[in-house]
Amino acid sequence: MAGRAIKARVIFGGRVTSEVLFSDKPLLIYGGIDTPSGIVVERGHPLNGCSIQGKILVFPEAKGSTVGSWTLLQLKKNGVAPAAIVNASCEPIIATGVIMARIPCVDKVDLSLLKTCKKLTINGSEILVDAL
């Protein structure tokens, strides 16, 4: 089946295919994701209770503490990091974290194009969306 490709800005390059975990709300990294389990614990967040482990985590932007970079590194060490991150706007806190933890990450993406995707491939600056 033919897919389509969306262009993005590379924050940290890589190639990965995985299931999508999508939120249209900003995500709290430090304090919002439990580092031993990779489960979202932010009270009231639509992803509360979901595991980010191995997922392509799609959300508009991060919020909150600058410790978020360290949180991503801890998630990686604990084996529960996301497979990749896709943002609308990635600020230096996430960028620093994905560089250290070597998690593929892209931004400058219109997330509404990905809202209903179950699975994605990130390949450098391209996001490949399987045809539905």
Place this chain on the structure above:
Amino acid sequence: MKKMLDGELGSGTQIAAEMITALAKIYDADGFLPVKSSQISGVSYKNIGEAGIEFLESLRSGDARARVRATLNPCGLDLDSWRELGFPEAFYRDQARVLDAYNALGIEMTCSCTPYLLGNCPAKGDHVAWSESSAISYANSVLGAMTNREGGPSALASALTGFTGNFGLHLEKNRIPRQSVVIRCNIESYLDFGTLGLMLGKKLGQDVPFITGLKKEHCTPENLRQLGAAMAASGAVALYHVDGVTPEAKKHAVSIKKGEITIPSMEISELDEIVDVVPAKKDVAGALKVDMVFLGCPHYSRQDVMDILEGLRGKKLHATLWIATARTVKKSILEDTDLTRQLDPRIKIVSDTCIVVCPIDALGIKSVVTNSGKAYFYLKNNESLAVVYRDTQACIESALSGTVAIGRRT
């Protein structure tokens, strides 16, 4: 930078230079800027763990050393009285390894989120590389210094190289307001400023707001710290302008008036109610037993601490009261034995840490009352904890009575 990237100044500095270069490239920086100082977050062992220590050790073994003034955020415990406060010894040992690594990298052991009260205070127009979301907000907005919202490790990399990429909030064009916020209700108290901050952070995300309708006499440094800390917790606000108050506001007010900047506008006519968070299984009939009252997020200044203590001379407390501040402030206050002997031993002037970054579960705390919007925001994600947000006076009353009346809750 070239020498650093080539490894001529050691492999630790090289790692730091690579990080700064990578960020500069991503954000399309037109070169590198020397920075005057760094503030580094990611100090509590609870927050960085073994992964963090490994990274710090890789810098240390590569002979990296701070090239500019660099100060440290709070760690996970009070370095003097951790035992008395109930912290486990194993946690102390792990925390000491983190601090030892930072110390070897030449970072000052300030362990505070208010470096600007402790001598690391940039001037208007200074370029710095700070992490700690509340300190970034204060540096940019109230001091007029220029910093991006650095992650802890990138602020550290700037300390070790002396540079940051010239992008984002280092450029005037990105400091222009993007959103007008018109306040149509009374915002007066420390609590009001925190509540407003929690509301605005959620609405603004990374936007730079231009806020009108706050009265100058209410925009004290304490209240602005509270506003900025809350906006940088529920959102990612790194810079805000308050009409008639903050240093860059005048210039932008003129541009807005002349129509040189046209930005969308939102109005705040009523503050949200910040609900009490009580675990479902907790049986409370109207009033909750309080384990701890927490003040000092961001860290209190000396005057803030003294204002609280003066009101508590000779009074008996029925809950533990933590007042978090910098170590230098704590030491100078504890020297006043005339004051301290009149204080209930449940009053703890706590330094080097705060309730957000310490291992609170290990202390056996199940309920906290605080006047900090930021502390409330983070603590409410702890499922075993009851968290109640009240004004300073009500916090003091809870410390005295040992209980708090519960309002609307989740």
